[in-house]
Amino acid sequence: MTSPLIERTDAAATAGARLRRVQPTLVLAILVLVVVLAWAVAPGFFTPVDPVQGDAAAALQAPSFRHLFGTDATGRDMFSRTVYGAIHSLSGAIIAVTVGLVLGTLIGVLAGSIGGVADDILMRLVDVLLAIPALLLALSIIILLGFGTTNAAFAVGITSVAAFARLVRSEVVRVRHSDYVEAAFGSGGRYLAVLVRHVLPNSLTPVIAYAALHFGTAILAISTLGFLGYGAPPPTPEWGLMIAEGRNYVATSWWLTTLPGLVVVLVVVSANRLSAALASRR
């Protein structure tokens, strides 16, 4: 038998190897997400300036040490607005991902594990959802529910149900036909036990990675709806809306659109990077 000492060194060696393999871009991505999350939770900690109350004397100032992201036409501090805007984008994205994940997983697991007619009906339903471009589907739902941040987030969530359902179903079907699931039935496993012990844990890993990916997509979609004016009403510091408001000053004040947009890009890139890391950890 191997002595405990040797075992411990083995474990230490693998832990060391794992540490050495940490990728800098992933660390950076997680850092970005943590900072933005902190903005959403405690915006006052990052900026003392009110995001809605402007200082008319300091209108349309270029970025400076005082105003990191400059000021807009009514003298509101853009950095402060960006920090306070994080909560709208993040909470919206969380609602959207939850809606998509829960409904999609439900449909996918049902279709994949029951099969037969139920599978056919559910997947045709998914086909219908897929046939309509995401933005148009979101707009249809918004026209039904009315404008607003929550409605927009819900609408974005619905647009991802089909993709989640398809992914979950294909994973469930893949795992269900694997040798180890057959072996589990072969050693006397009951349907539910096999589903819970083998099928679900093995098929949901890629789904989690996709959820992270969709988190980024949802932020984009919500800001697009905000830009078009269907999300949060002014003067809410919502990122998409802020860019829409800055559009009129595009010739003179580049910072109004460019800097909040860069924050959006950074957050989405980070979410995608995290998703890629989760997906490769199979």
Added chain:
Amino acid sequence: MTTLPQKILPQDLAAAASSAGAAPLLDISNLSVSYSSRGERVRMVHEVSLSIRPGEVLAVVGESGSGKTTTAQAVIGLLAENGQIDGGSIRLDGTDIAGWSPKQFESVRGQRIGLIPQDPNNSLNPVKTIGASLSEVLRIHRWGDKRATRARVIELLTRVGIPEPEVRARQYPHELSGGMKQRVLIASAIALQPDLIIADEATSALDVTVQKRILDLLDDLRAESGTALLLVTHDLAVAADRATRVVVMKDGRVQESGRTERVLGSPRADYTRTLLRDAPSFAAGYRTPRSLPGTLSRDLPGAGETESVPEEVPGIRVTHLVQEFARGRRAEPFRAVDEVSFTVPRGTTHALVGESGSGKTTTARAVVGLVRPTTGMIEVAGQDLAALTGEAARRFRKTVQLVYQNPFSSLDPRQSIAQIIGEPLRNYGRTTAAERAAAVADSLDHVALPRVLAGRRPRELSGGQRQRVAIARALILRPEVVVLDEAVSALDVTVQAQILDLLERLQDELGLTYLFISHDLAVVRHLSHTVSVMNRGRVIESGRTADVFGSPREEYTRTLLDAIPGRTPVTAPVTATPTSPHTP
């Protein structure tokens, strides 16, 4: 002239004579190759030296991870992108090509060195016709105009024994069988009459009878053109049959090299001896009834019919099993298993042998109850499978267990070894975690795995270890019958021998009944008491293994047996006189 290769074909004599004193065609010396993975360099080939003279056949033999394929890839400049040559030289006709750029290699590949790849099924462009794929090598090297190229393609296809070459040239790879595709790939490799052909496990993916025909073809072509052949193989038997000289590799190092007769006849390296001992076709003898329970001899077909001991319930009895699969609405159903019957006495091993598509796996799955028979009856330990439904069927699964071919796919990657082995216990009745842990530890001992593995995941184990885990899982319920579906086919020979020993020991200890499915007759001969030879869904011959293999009655069985490589004795004393085992 004593330095001449042993196996000489008449055509080779001239070439050999002219080059006897001259430099070899290919001369590798102190070659080291490493791969970078996750920022670390891992050396896969350590200072390997070998050489091939014109017209010679050199076999590089080794198990997975031995570096044999990497060495071959380095010769043709096709190392994976993360691979690099760290040192040494590769001289082709005296020129060192080890440091050549990809551009320089382009003139060598195809023209001076041809390659026959491992798996014919993935080695042809799926969206190109056979003719287009074959003419590609000619077009790359601007061999001739369109008309001449087309004529040459037909000529080559004819030469490698493909019937109706004009029709085949217009077909796509998926319309051809594996053996045919390998012939096309050979045609492509010889098209420009290169000096050296590298065959990298070129026949491993093929059925034995096809393997033999392909190797025969290669021998013919070589004799015709005097091309040298570098045969990379895991199969010592193939090397024994075909090679002039053998290089044995392990862990990236050359263990031993020399003339085939010498290396196999009086091996110097320990590893070569291990390989020779473990290679199933080299081990003589059958499993004798001595190691069997006393009641056996009576139950064996064709043995002791005169005795009249009361009937005992057999482990497995299959009668007139028919298994059909639907092929779409209008087509006739496909009959995978056709009127198959056999009986396996308790405590013995029955083997189903046959080539791919013979219906042996389908039969095995029916015995385990994974597919319902179309007609016919299956009894396992006296229980009629058809009579079992629902909960009774689930309870019955305790009696018969299946071990899969691929230990990589049959274990849940997210479970620990202890969870995998203990799961069957959870399925039947209440057991405490402590009871399960004790049972798992016990099982690990049974299959000779260290207990510390209980906490590991499958990916941390080697292939052989995983297969032991799969066996432990199958045995923890104390089944009466175990079905082994190609259970050792995916393993290296040394590991294979260990698992076969384990299976034999467990059978003797626990009185298990085995149904052993295999395409490998040599392995079957090792483990099984009785055998059924299957072809196209039917059992064409059955009986005691010694009888069936010793004096086959059917032509097909004979063909199968003849195709097993390594049947010609290689232990003959080494003499200075050139002998030629392949020219009668």
Added chain:
Amino acid sequence: MSYILRRLGQAVIVLLAAFTGSFLLLQALPGDALLIKFENPELGLSPDQIAAIRESYGADIPLPVQFWHALTGFLSGDFGYSVQSGTAVRDLVAEVLPDTLRLAAFGFLAAVFLAVSIAFLSTFPRLAWVRGVLRSLPSLFVSVPVFWLGIVLIQVFSFQLGLIPVINPSPAQELILPVLTLAIPISAPLAQILTRSVDDTLLQPFVAVVRAKGASRTWVLTRNVATNALLPTLTIAGILCGELIAGAVVTETVFGRAGLGRLTEQAVAHQDTPVLQTVVLVSAVVFVVVNLVVDLLYPVLDPRLTRKAGAPA
């Protein structure tokens, strides 16, 4: 043959379901919601007045009949009338369709060009950092908000560099930035799937065999990898067409161009359901038809899928 029929039936079912769904959600439900609003006693409308309103909305007709009218109308090209302007939706769409088609066509071509360039250039092993940059482009492209991209492009090319005039640009100049804005996000998924399938194909054993024949890199890429790698991208053709329409909504809004997208944006702003419903259904039809064509064409392009009775040996 039975495959074609089954696939055709599937397409019809999906379209019918899409139509039914949009009818119920956008026509039937809001109609009733509207009536509930009018029935509010605070408005003080008499029952007669309510009945008149109901009639004007066609709410008295039983739902199945309404559905039938809507379906036959839709099939004959009668998409109803815009609530906002009272114009026939068909005329509104017909007026702006050419503009959007031109934008979408150029956007699609640009996206394909971008994606193919990225995928194939990134296979060259030399200059590892160039490859790294190229490989990260698609994931950057999918992370950029389309509307922001448009604004930044205007800022850079029109105001900072002055390359494209804001006032009175030529028709070609006018098209450049919107096409880029549309193409960049759409090229991303295309480039990703292409890069992945080029990578997968390069790892196929047959590629090693072709290289062993002495083929150059270019030969391998153009004559063996390209055909194999392009096939999987066809499967997302339908989604791309949908994204083109959705992308047009944002692009046209940013650049103030007339088109289907602008029409949609205004329809939502004014709760003009008939217009939105038409756009939604038209894009669903485009998606389903494109996918149908791809599915039926696939076996023609990939010989493995034609089940010819080959003679095995």
